[in-house]
Structure formats: C-alpha cells, structure tokens
Amino acid sequence: MRSATLWSFDEGARGRPLREILSTARAAGYDLSGVVGRIAAVSRSRKASADLFHTVVVIGGGAGGIAVAASLKARKPDLDIALIEPADVHYYQPGWTMVGGGIFSPAVTARTMASLIPTGVCWIKDAVAAFEPDRNTVILEGHQTVRYDRLVVAPGLTLDWAGVAGLTETLGRNGVTSNYRYDLAPDTWELVQTLRAGRALFTQPPMPIKCAGAPQKAMYLSADHWLRQGRLKDIDVELYTVSPALFGVEDYVPALMTYVNRYDARLNFRHTLTRIDGPAKRAWFSRQTETGICETIETDFDMIHVVPPQQAPDFIRASPLADVAGWIAVDPASLRHARFPAIYALGDAIGASNAKTAAAARKQAPVVAHNLLVEMGHLRGAEVAYDGYGSCPLTVERGKILLAEFGYGGTLMPSFPAWLIDGTKLSRVAWLLKERMLPPLYWKAMLKGREWMAKPQRAERTA
Incomplete structure (x- = not known):
C-alpha cells in the first residue's frame, strides 16, 4: 500500500x-x-515539494516525539524545531487497558495533535517515506525533502494485525477484541460485561511489544469483574503467551501468581496465536515444547482478547537507520544512533533492551534533549545516560496494582520508598497513581517539558 x-x-x-x-x-x-x-x-x-530546513527535526507525534520536542524547547526556547506527524489525534495509549476494564471512557485518552505540539514547533503534517542520513535529509510521502542539522526519530511501532491469519476479518466481532486499539478497547468492556459463561482467552505475541504486561492486565481486570459478579465459576480463563514465564522480571512473579490462583486462570506458556476463525469461535496456536518440537494446538473460545505481533514501521525497517532486527540502532545509554552521530532516537522503535512503555519514553526524552544540545554546543556539561528504566503498573484487580519498575537487565528501580509503594507487593496507592495521577502527569508534565521525577543524570549503569 x-x-x-x-x-x-x-x-x-x-x-x-x-x-x-x-x-x-x-x-x-x-x-x-x-x-x-x-x-x-x-x-x-x-514546485510545492521544494526543500525545507529546520535545525532539529523530530519524527513522530506520539509520546516520545512530543515529549522530546517539549524538553528541547524547555532547555532552548529559541531552537528551530519541526515535528513530522501525519495524524490529527494523539492517544494516551496506557489508558486503553483501563477503558477495557470499564474504568476510563475512551474520550479521556484522546486529544488533538494540534493542541499538544509545543508552541514554536513547526508541525509538518506528512508521513516519512525514506531517510538519506548521509545528506541529513528526510523524504516525505508528499515528495518534499526536509533537511536538518540534527534528527530525532520517535515513530513508535506498528501493530501487525495481519500477522495472525483471519484476525483482521473478525476484529470487533464474534467475541474477538483487543485493548491495543482505541475503537476496540470499549468492545472489551462490553464483552466482559455480557459474558456469563464459557471460555475467555487472552494472548501475548512474541516480544518485543509495547507494554508487555498489558495482555495479562486485560485478563486480571476481566476476571476481577467476573469474580465480583459471581460469574467466574462458570468462566474458564486462560492466558496463552509465547513467553516461558509469566513476567520477565522474576521479583514480580510471586504476587502475580497470587492472582492467577485467585482467578483460577490457566497459564499456557510457549504458545503463539497463528490463526483465528471468528464465526466458528476457534483459535490455533503453535506450541514449542521444551525439547524444541513445534506442534499446533486448536481450541475454542467465547471471548478472546488478542494482542497482535509488533514491529518497527516499514520505513524504519527498510532504512539505513535499522539494525539487523529492523529496530533503530542506538547506543542504549546516550540514545545516539550507532552509525550516524547527527541522529538520536527514543521510544518503542529503538533497538535497546528496555521495556517499551510510555514511562520509558518519559525518561528517554530528557536524555535525548540534553545530549543533543550538549553535542551541538548549546548546553555545558557532560553527556547523560538512559538507564533502561521502564514501568508497568500491573492492574491485578480494580483498586490494586503491582507497580513494576525496572531497568536494563531487570534491575529493580523503584521511584518511591517501600513504605509508600513496594513494587513487589499489591498497592492501593499505586492504583491511585495509575488512575488519578499518571494521566495528568502525562498530559501536563511529560508532554509539556516538565520533567517531574525524570530529570536526566549521569548514570554508572550503561548496559
């Protein structure tokens, strides 16, 4: 296309x-x-395609792109910045799990792009077609070329709905839903409310994906509702994940298993959803045994929450910026490109080992802004480093959260003292943080260049 x-x-x-x-x-x-x-x-x-030039060009109007543009403006208000983004609407995607659980309304997760792009930043409403990093040039789909002194790439990732055979034909119908799309998250809550008995499946594709905890968050909130309504005894809850464990950081698994047992959920590890037949209510998984043998598992469902495979956008994967896996090749600490020193990157499309979450972008944006301006000579001081921080508030039930915070290598990185929030234990305070504090922190701080609890520091750990 x-x-x-x-x-x-x-x-x-x-x-x-x-x-x-x-x-x-x-x-x-x-x-x-x-x-x-x-x-x-x-x-x-x-002739309308004549070259444009801006000192700094930012690609992407998602969390990372707007946050880094705001952080740059906060440090140097007169900096000439352009932001390339074709969409009219910006979404607070971490809120979609809460929409699927009946806690948020969809409308609170969406705002116009024009209202969020920082004052003084030129909005180029187009999509990127290709890069010419040796010429410091970006080519747009509308044929224009945009030249730059420095480039920041934050395009997010692509959801490959077609990566599961039959999925696109049945999404939003036949009991098939996903919290990974704005228009489908309300359908999740509708299905949860109307399901009285049967089998409810929740899937997780191969990593990396955005917010690796989101597939099981959907399971926990759904099962919690069925438990409160007295229906859980008639509903079989199952998680099908390609992973060999419930969560990638072992410290959080015991608390999560408490809720797996509470909801009597069945865990199916090393399973990848490959095909779905919505009208027939059938799903097929490839299963890898511990001996390495692959087999096909067929099962039925009454409701299935699907998380699609995910990858970097095509224009990244086919570009000189990509590493061998198709992600943007960056130094994991400085977030400067591994081969092109005039380019920085952040967000879900980078090829670092951190969790792909909005919380990660919140910490990455100040690092990129600082290092870029130091390298250009606009700021004094040493380069700072991103330590791999990511956060996943695991909504195990309405009113309680397990606040997972970790960096490179799975190192625990709590933001709060243990007496307030112990990330390895269930917390009502963490629920209030997720429900009431994080949305305004996102809209009014992160996207405005106000770096509350995110100011960059020189870090010893540069994994």
Missing part, C-alpha cells in the same frame, strides 16, 4: 490524470481514495 501510494504521487507529479491513477490502482487491488487530495496537490505543482 505504501508503494502504491508513492507511485500515485509520482504519477501525479508527471501529470497523469487523477481518474486514471485511481482506476489503475484499483485494478491492482489498491484503494487510493483516501489520498486523492494529496495526489492532486502534487499534481498541481511539483
């Missing part, structure tokens, strides 16, 4: 009639009606 879109822009620039472009694409199986305006704009004038 991306190739067809770029082809249409090129044909439009050559003067080919719009109707002919659309019909040719349709005959090849591509509907380009959604980009008619952009094809027409390119057709009107190729």
Whole structure:
C-alpha cells in the first residue's frame, strides 16, 4: 500500500490524470481514495515539494516525539524545531487497558495533535517515506525533502494485525477484541460485561511489544469483574503467551501468581496465536515444547482478547537507520544512533533492551534533549545516560496494582520508598497513581517539558 501510494504521487507529479491513477490502482487491488487530495496537490505543482530546513527535526507525534520536542524547547526556547506527524489525534495509549476494564471512557485518552505540539514547533503534517542520513535529509510521502542539522526519530511501532491469519476479518466481532486499539478497547468492556459463561482467552505475541504486561492486565481486570459478579465459576480463563514465564522480571512473579490462583486462570506458556476463525469461535496456536518440537494446538473460545505481533514501521525497517532486527540502532545509554552521530532516537522503535512503555519514553526524552544540545554546543556539561528504566503498573484487580519498575537487565528501580509503594507487593496507592495521577502527569508534565521525577543524570549503569 505504501508503494502504491508513492507511485500515485509520482504519477501525479508527471501529470497523469487523477481518474486514471485511481482506476489503475484499483485494478491492482489498491484503494487510493483516501489520498486523492494529496495526489492532486502534487499534481498541481511539483514546485510545492521544494526543500525545507529546520535545525532539529523530530519524527513522530506520539509520546516520545512530543515529549522530546517539549524538553528541547524547555532547555532552548529559541531552537528551530519541526515535528513530522501525519495524524490529527494523539492517544494516551496506557489508558486503553483501563477503558477495557470499564474504568476510563475512551474520550479521556484522546486529544488533538494540534493542541499538544509545543508552541514554536513547526508541525509538518506528512508521513516519512525514506531517510538519506548521509545528506541529513528526510523524504516525505508528499515528495518534499526536509533537511536538518540534527534528527530525532520517535515513530513508535506498528501493530501487525495481519500477522495472525483471519484476525483482521473478525476484529470487533464474534467475541474477538483487543485493548491495543482505541475503537476496540470499549468492545472489551462490553464483552466482559455480557459474558456469563464459557471460555475467555487472552494472548501475548512474541516480544518485543509495547507494554508487555498489558495482555495479562486485560485478563486480571476481566476476571476481577467476573469474580465480583459471581460469574467466574462458570468462566474458564486462560492466558496463552509465547513467553516461558509469566513476567520477565522474576521479583514480580510471586504476587502475580497470587492472582492467577485467585482467578483460577490457566497459564499456557510457549504458545503463539497463528490463526483465528471468528464465526466458528476457534483459535490455533503453535506450541514449542521444551525439547524444541513445534506442534499446533486448536481450541475454542467465547471471548478472546488478542494482542497482535509488533514491529518497527516499514520505513524504519527498510532504512539505513535499522539494525539487523529492523529496530533503530542506538547506543542504549546516550540514545545516539550507532552509525550516524547527527541522529538520536527514543521510544518503542529503538533497538535497546528496555521495556517499551510510555514511562520509558518519559525518561528517554530528557536524555535525548540534553545530549543533543550538549553535542551541538548549546548546553555545558557532560553527556547523560538512559538507564533502561521502564514501568508497568500491573492492574491485578480494580483498586490494586503491582507497580513494576525496572531497568536494563531487570534491575529493580523503584521511584518511591517501600513504605509508600513496594513494587513487589499489591498497592492501593499505586492504583491511585495509575488512575488519578499518571494521566495528568502525562498530559501536563511529560508532554509539556516538565520533567517531574525524570530529570536526566549521569548514570554508572550503561548496559
């Protein structure tokens, strides 16, 4: 689809009639009606594609992109920054688990992009097609090229819904849902409320994924509701995960197992969802035995919460910025690109071993802002290091959370004294943090360059 879109822009620039472009694409199986305006704009004038230049260019209007633009502006208000982002809406994605649990309404997790981009930052409303790092240039899908002195890349990752056969055809229907999409999280809560008996499955794909705890968060909140309503005895709850353990940091497993046992949930390790038949209510998993043998497991369901496979966006994976696995190659401490010193990166698309969470981006943004400005000569001082911090508030029931905070290598990194919040134990205070404090911290601090509990420091640990 991306190739067809770029082809249409090129044909439009050559003067080919719009109707002919659309019909040719349709005959090849591509509907380009959604980009008619952009094809027409390119057709009107190729001169509209003249080069742009900004001192710092930020790619991505998600948590990482806006946060780093705000952190840069907070340190140097007169810095010339452009932010490239095609979307009109910005989402607070950590809130979607709470939507799926009936705690948040969807509307509180969405705001217009225009209202969040920092004052003084130029918004280039387009998508990136390619990079030319040797020329300090980004090429946009609309044919424009944007040159820069420094580039910050924070595009997030891509959810590969088509990576599970049959999933796209049944999402939002036949008891199939996912908290990983804004329009589907309310369906999760609807299914949870209406399910009276049967089998409820929750899946987790191969790592890395954004918020690795989210698949089981959905399971816990659903089971908690069924328990409170007296229905859990009639519902079989199962987690199917490709992982060999419940959680990647062992210190948190005992408390989580308390709730697995409380909900009588069955754990199926080393299982990967490969196919789903919504109308038939059947799902297929590939299972790897401890001896390395792969086998196919078929099962039925009444409700299934699916988390799709995830990867870096295509324009990253096919670029010179990518490592062998397709992620942005960065130094895990400085977050500078491993091969191109004028480029920095943060967020879910980087090839570091940290957890891919908004909390990680909150700590990464100040590190990138500081190091970039030091390297450019706008700030004095030593380079700072990101220590791999990530946080996963595991919502084990309505009103209680296990606040997992850890860095590179699974090192525990609590933000609060143990008497207030002990991350290895259940906490009502952590629930209040998740429900009432983190959303305003996100909107009013992180995205505004106010680095509460996130100011960068020189770190000894640079794993």
